Amino acid sequence: MIDLSRTLAMLIKEFVQLRRDRLTFSTMIFIPVVQLLLFGYAINTTPRHLPTAVLVHEENDLTRSVLAALGNTSYFSVTRIARSEAEMDHWMRSGEVLFGVEIPAGFERGVRRGDRPALLVAADASDPVAAGTALAALEGIVQTALVRDRGLPESIQSVPAFEIRQHRRYNPAAVTSLNIVPGLLGTILTMTMLIFTALSVTREIERGTMESLLSMPIRPLEIMLGKIAPYVLIGFLQAALILVLAVLLFRVPIEGSVLLLSGLSTLFIATNLSIGYTFSTIAQNQLQAVQMSFMFFLPNILLSGFMFPYAGMPGWAQVIGELLPLTHYIRIVRGIMLKGASLYDLHIDAAALAGLMLLAMTLAVRRFRTTLD
Amino acid sequence: MPADEAADEAIAVEVEGLTKSFGGKVVVRDLSMRVRRGQIYGFLGPNGSGKTTTLRMLCGLLTPDSGRGSALGYDIRTQNEEIKRHVGYMTQRFSLYQDLSIQENLEFVARVYGLANPVREARDAIERLGLVGREHQLAGELSGGWKQRLALGACILPTPELLLLDEPTAGVDPKARREFWGEIHKLAAQGMTVLVSTHYMDEAERCHEIAYIAYGVLLAHGTIHDVIQQSHLRTYSVSGPDLYSLSEKLLGLPGVDMVAPFGNSLHVAGRDGEALDRAVADFRNRPDLHWSVSQPSLEDVFISLMGKSRDNFQ
Ligand SMILES: Nc1ncnc2c1ncn2[C@@H]1O[C@H](COP(=O)(O)OP(=O)(O)O)[C@@H](O)[C@H]1O
Ligand SMILES: [Mg+2]
Numbered sequence: 118m119i120d121l122s123r124t125l126a127m128l129i130k131e132f133v134q135l136r137r138d139r140l141t142f143s144t145m146i147f148i149p150v151v152q153l154l155l156f157g158y159a160i161n162t163t164p165r166h167l168p169t170a171v172l173v174h175e176e177n178d179l180t181r182s183v184l185a186a187l188g189n190t191s192y193f194s195v196t197r198i199a200r201s202e203a204e205m206d207h208w209m210r211s212g213e214v215l216f217g218v219e220i221p222a223g224f225e226r227g228v229r230r231g232d233r234p235a236l237l238v239a240a241d242a243s244d245p246v247a248a249g250t251a252l253a254a255l256e257g258i259v260q261t262a263l264v265r266d267r268g269l270p271e272s273i274q275s276v277p278a279f280e281i282r283q284h285r286r287y288n289p290a291a292v293t294s295l296n297i298v299p300g301l302l303g304t305i306l307t308m309t310m311l312i313f314t315a316l317s318v319t320r321e322i323e324r325g326t327m328e329s330l331l332s333m334p335i336r337p338l339e340i341m342l343g344k345i346a347p348y349v350l351i352g353f354l355q356a357a358l359i360l361v362l363a364v365l366l367f368r369v370p371i372e373g374s375v376l377l378l379s380g381l382s383t384l385f386i387a388t389n390l391s392i393g394y395t396f397s398t399i400a401q402n403q404l405q406a407v408q409m410s411f412m413f414f415l416p417n418i419l420l421s422g423f424m425f426p427y428a429g430m431p432g433w434a435q436v437i438g439e440l441l442p443l444t445h446y447i448r449i450v451r452g453i454m455l456k457g458a459s460l461y462d463l464h465i466d467a468a469a470l471a472g473l474m475l476l477a478m479t480l481a482v483r484r485f486r487t488t489l490d
Numbered sequence: 491m492p493a494d495e496a497a498d499e500a501i502a503v504e505v506e507g508l509t510k511s512f513g514g515k516v517v518v519r520d521l522s523m524r525v526r527r528g529q530i531y532g533f534l535g536p537n538g539s540g541k542t543t544t545l546r547m548l549c550g551l552l553t554p555d556s557g558r559g560s561a562l563g564y565d566i567r568t569q570n571e572e573i574k575r576h577v578g579y580m581t582q583r584f585s586l587y588q589d590l591s592i593q594e595n596l597e598f599v600a601r602v603y604g605l606a607n608p609v610r611e612a613r614d615a616i617e618r619l620g621l622v623g624r625e626h627q628l629a630g631e632l633s634g635g636w637k638q639r640l641a642l643g644a645c646i647l648p649t650p651e652l653l654l655l656d657e658p659t660a661g662v663d664p665k666a667r668r669e670f671w672g673e674i675h676k677l678a679a680q681g682m683t684v685l686v687s688t689h690y691m692d693e694a695e696r697c698h699e700i701a702y703i704a705y706g707v708l709l710a711h712g713t714i715h716d717v718i719q720q721s722h723l724r725t726y727s728v729s730g731p732d733l734y735s736l737s738e739k740l741l742g743l744p745g746v747d748m749v750a751p752f753g754n755s756l757h758v759a760g761r762d763g764e765a766l767d768r769a770v771a772d773f774r775n776r777p778d779l780h781w782s783v784s785q786p787s788l789e790d791v792f793i794s795l796m797g798k799s800r801d802n803f804q
Pocket of ligand 2 (some may be wrong): 538539541542656
């Protein structure tokens with residue numbers, strides 16, 4: 118059914134063209150590195166100097182010490198002193214501050230008596246990464262400050278002398294920073310792979326080479342495989358590059374099997390290449406192909422769980438999400454990298470990717486026009 | 491039936507009633523023709539007359555709206571795969587990969603046709619084409635003549651039995667054109683059938699048989715001699731002073747189908763001999779003009795045919 122020589126002809130040709138196309142070639146290396154660094158650092162860097170408002174109901178050495186400790190860390194920067202809760206709420210709503218720290222009346226007495234009084238912290242979690250990191254740091258900061266500055270008794274040193282009552286506003290299900298890099302891997306691969314193949318058929322038509330190609334005895338399936346194969350390798354190199362950078366720069370762990378991650382990443386790459394290729398057979402010209410790719414890219418970003426937590430999406434959005442390769446790949450990558458998942462754990466997502474790939478390929482071969490009509 | 495088989499053996503291309511339209515506009519209308527094996531068959535006609543469309547239908551790149559046909563005995567509607575394997579098609583516009591080198595382009599073709607040793611086949615072809623030393627040059631950087639030579643080389647690499655060449659010499663200098671035609675005759679002598687479209691009249695003379703197509707309609711076909719005879723064109727050659735104003739006076743007259751300058755004389759022709767004679771009678775008496783009956787040239791025939799078809803078209 119497939120003639121190897123003809124498929125190889127196409128594959129070699131595509132490789133040579135790829136090698137000669139300096140711009141595309143360097144984009145392939147450039148896009149993943151730049152995007153990872155940009156997004157990785159922009160999203161993932163531990164947030165610093167987050168504007169914070171404080172509302173203090175009693176003035177004494179202890180509360181001053183807590184405030185000083187807050188200010189001394191690089192996480193928080195006390196920019197406002199509120200006089201009422203309403204005032205603090207206003208600043209948070211307007212976005213002037215990301216945190217509101219409220220020290221209730223009787224705080225010092227409570228600490229000294231070992232009552233563990235509550236330190237109220239309101240966080241603007243609409244920027245969940247920022248809020249999460251800072252909140253995690255808060256407890257330690259304050260405790261250390263109290264012990265060091267106030268010379269509190271031993272008994273209080275072992276357990277926190279107070280309770281931090283957190284209240285995340287606007288976005289209760291916070292995404293943690295470790296989730297970002299795996300998601301980014303999938304997003305970068307989706308974008309680059311789609312674009313590479315989305316242009317491949319329309320390019321032949323626009324350059325006029327399709328007429329020659331169609332007059333030769335090569336079949337649509339062979340053309341498709343020959344055009345996709347070189348990019349599988351390119352995609353694989355891209356994925357490897359991103360992973361190495363992620364591990365080195367962002368200390369993302371790989372708990373599970375690297376082999377499994379490679380295998381399923383290759384499947385994901387091939388799936389996106391097939392979808393891009395399908396667009397290429399449907400589009401009339403290169404512009405249309407690019408537009409289709411972006412139309413497909415957008416829901417991938419929004420509904421795959423990369424940007425918003427999947428569990429928080431309404432039912433219809435989850436159904437769409439299941440049809441997108443990125444949804445499954447993000448589960449796969451998070452599973453393998455963060456939770457050490459095995460193929461058994463991930464077989465449904467792997468099967469979904471394979472299914473989507475075969476669907477796209479079937480559609481592409483059927484859509485491919487073998488005449489100029 | 492053996493008789494039919496024998497007939498089929500001798501015929502490379504046969505089409506009947508081929509029609510094709512794009513968006514409601516008929517581009518090829520009811521076209522029938524026949525090309526014998528081993529012949530060089532010229533396909534002539536002005537731009538936009540449907541030559542490319544016809545060639546594309548012959549090699550399976552376009553599906554005819556109606557009509558039937560065969561190339562090398564394979565049905566042009568249903569046996570696309572066989573046709574693609576045995577028919578070489580050289581497109582009007584250069585359509586090999588501009589960003590591949592000569593060698594790489596030829597290797598690609600060799601692999602697609604499943605030739606045993608693509609690298610050697612490509613190298614041999616480069617030698618045959620006289621492109622040694624340029625094999626690593628990108629196809630896009632070649633001049634028109636070399637591009638055309640490469641395209642022909644790629645076409646004949648898998649040794650097709652039928653070659654369809656679409657205006658292969660357009661925009662190529664006379665020396666390269668002559669060499670190109672030499673090559674085509676060599677291929678025909680080896681048994682290849684060549685169907686070549688052109689709008690150069692002088693190239694018609696290099697073909698064994700020709701067909702003339704205008705506005706999608708096949709107007710004449712046969713050997714050059716046949717085509718001239720069939721035209722029943724009466725032609726006069728006139729010489730004298732101020733031929734330009736004479737041509738303007740003659741052109742509108744009933745019976746005069748064609749007036750065309752021909753060196754220092756004017757060719758005046760008409761399909762209806764008597765009507766033509768009536769029209770020019772007054773001018774023949776002018777002492778400063780010298781009239782003589784002349785054999786119509788192929789060009790005269792085509793110009794008059796085109797005039798006729800335009801009349802029918804409107
Ligand atoms: N794919 C197409 N779509 C629409 N019109 C076409 C197409 N191909 C050719 N035509 C039209 O058909 C006519 C004949 O074209 P063509 O066969 O290329 O003529 P020729 O090769 O003799 O110059 C032209 O008017 C051209 O514009
Ligand atoms: Mg043409």
